[in-house]
Amino acid sequence: MRRPVRPTAARPTMKAIADQVGVSIKSVSRVLNGEGGASPETASRILTVAEELGFRRNELARGLRQGSRTDTIGLVLKESSTRFFDSLIRGIEQVAEQHELLVVTATSRSPDREMATSLALSSRRVDGLLIVPVSFDQSYLRPEQAAGLPLVFIDRPPAGVAADAVLCDGFGGAYAAVTHLLGNGHRRIGVVGESASLYTVSERLRGYHAALLTHQLQADQRLIRLDVEGADAAKAATDELLDLPQPPTAVFTLDNRCTLGAIRSLRERGLSNDRALVGFDDFETADLLDPSITVVTQDITAMGRMATERLLARINGDDSGPQVLTLPTSVIHRGSGEITPADNL
Numbered sequence: 001m002r003r004p005v006r007p008t009a010a011r012p013t014m015k016a017i018a019d020q021v022g023v024s025i026k027s028v029s030r031v032l033n034g035e036g037g038a039s040p041e042t043a044s045r046i047l048t049v050a051e052e053l054g055f056r057r058n059e060l061a062r063g064l065r066q067g068s069r070t071d072t073i074g075l076v077l078k079e080s081s082t083r084f085f086d087s088l089i090r091g092i093e094q095v096a097e098q099h100e101l102l103v104v105t106a107t108s109r110s111p112d113r114e115m116a117t118s119l120a121l122s123s124r125r126v127d128g129l130l131i132v133p134v135s136f137d138q139s140y141l142r143p144e145q146a147a148g149l150p151l152v153f154i155d156r157p158p159a160g161v162a163a164d165a166v167l168c169d170g171f172g173g174a175y176a177a178v179t180h181l182l183g184n185g186h187r188r189i190g191v192v193g194e195s196a197s198l199y200t201v202s203e204r205l206r207g208y209h210a211a212l213l214t215h216q217l218q219a220d221q222r223l224i225r226l227d228v229e230g231a232d233a234a235k236a237a238t239d240e241l242l243d244l245p246q247p248p249t250a251v252f253t254l255d256n257r258c259t260l261g262a263i264r265s266l267r268e269r270g271l272s273n274d275r276a277l278v279g280f281d282d283f284e285t286a287d288l289l290d291p292s293i294t295v296v297t298q299d300i301t302a303m304g305r306m307a308t309e310r311l312l313a314r315i316n317g318d319d320s321g322p323q324v325l326t327l328p329t330s331v332i333h334r335g336s337g338e339i340t341p342a343d344n345l
């Protein structure tokens with residue numbers, strides 16, 4: 001048997017206020033919008049009744065009527081349950097709060113979902129969009145941009161549309177990490193990461209190859225495991241590397257979930273103190289493990305702040321050409337990166 005639908009309370013309207021006070025809807029509108037036109041006694045009565053009824057203006061509709069802003073920005077990202085996205089949202093919210101903006105967040109785990117959520121937010125008249133892209137083509141946003149919607153992309157540059165992007169230096173971070181391992185005597189450095197079709201992964205791979213070339217070394221493709229999704233798959237990929245006839249003496253992981261999988265593989269085999277490990281992106285407890293984990297770190301909160309400030313500049317009329325802003329990365333040296341190759345490897 002279907003349950004009866006419980007009726008919801010109707011939102012108080014200007015008409016309800018007008019009926020209770022005994023004035024016209026136009027008079028109520030003028031008072032609520034601060035336009036005057038009513039006696040002090042009538043204005044006071046209208047405001048009192050509005051408060052008693054719990055009246056709230058529809059700011060979106062008001063903005064559409066007046067052609068003004070909605071003081072709302074949209075955020076489209078892959079997911080919101082990782083340390084990366086937690087830190088990113090923190091930075092976005094810090095700037096949004098300073099400017100009294102509301103951030104509406106939507107997740108997009110697929111290209112189709114990215115398009116649907118981005119267009120849905122645009123149709124709701126957000127003042128601008130922040131996007132961490134999943135798709136490899138954002139040309140669907142050209143009409144929105146042509147209509148005046150400011151766009152800023154985060155972590156990965158856009159494709160198919162010319163817009164600002166705020167990135168971190170993945171190439172430089174990977175180059176520094178691999179150079180550190182090479183400086184400790186490693187020549188067989190394994191890699192575990194997601195698909196090279198992702199901008200962030202391709203940049204980190206580019207840094208890996210460049211560091212090897214600086215030391216007159218060519219990458220051994222047998223030591224590279226890509227298309228690895230999640231910690232379990234990363235553990236399996238690291239197991240494969242360690243089972244090779246000539247296993248790597250060090251492992252470089254391209255994101256923190258891959259780092260966790262590699263740690264599990266090394267610990268299960270009792271090799272945590274025999275194989276060096278450097279991971280891209282810091283994570284909680286990285287400094288508490290034994291050995292503690294050497295990582296490439298990026299200031300993700302600062303990236304969120306910078307992207308939001310760039311979007312605000314666009315909303316406020318900045319019509320300069322698209323900009324790419326790149327934040328630096330750095331290596332935090334801990335125990336796992338200081339391990340040197342054993343003589344028999």
